[in-house]
Amino acid sequence: MRYDAEHKQRTRARVLKEAAKAIRGEGPHQIGVADVMAKAGLTHGGFYAHFGSKDDLVVAAIAQMFDEAMAAFEHFTAGKAPVAALATYIDFYLSPRHRDAQATGCPLPALAADLPRLDRAARAGFTAGAERLTSALSDLISGLGHRDATELASSALAEMVGAISLARAISDPRRSNQVLRHSRDALKRRLGIGDKS
Secondary structure, eight states, X not given: OOXXXXXXXXXXXXXXXXXXXXXXXXXXXXXXXXXXXXXXXXXXXXXXXXXSSHHHHHHHHHHHHHHHHHHHXXXXXXXXXXXXXXXXXXXXXXXXXXXXXXXXXXXXXXXXXXXXGSXXXXXXXXXXXXXXXXXXXXXXXXXXXXXXXXXXXXXXXHHHHHHHXXXXXXXXXXXXXXXXXXXXXXXXXXXXXXXXX
């Protein structure tokens, strides 16, 4: 049976969504092509109609994950003044909800430890995605009048990624929540946006 280009795009998107979840949950080295295809409701044989190799799938899934991260950023910040937008995004990012959504959350904490062992194309995709998020944060921080917006954005993102990673690793829910709350409060103070939660 022959399918049109739109059907092929929808099928590819389904595979990428499942691959992105699997990579976040298991790591890029642990995912299996057959398992990803099965979760997408497809046979293993159909894989090569969309991707040349597992490495190609990983690179495309990383791009998908950052597209999802940017969509979340837009969802929490669109139509808001810079102070409210930053506060809302920080509140989301450093929340128990985001901590617990490892299969759908930001790709930075999910991938950072694995990146040194991935190929050049995967690292380039990760770098491009991190730069997109940093730039989006920088635009908001610049709107607050900070001259060093890019430096602040890079530092803020690193702090948020580190806090989520640490909060996910701590087994005591009370202590994990404290890490998130303390990081949230400290970051807002540093950016001069006060407590908007």
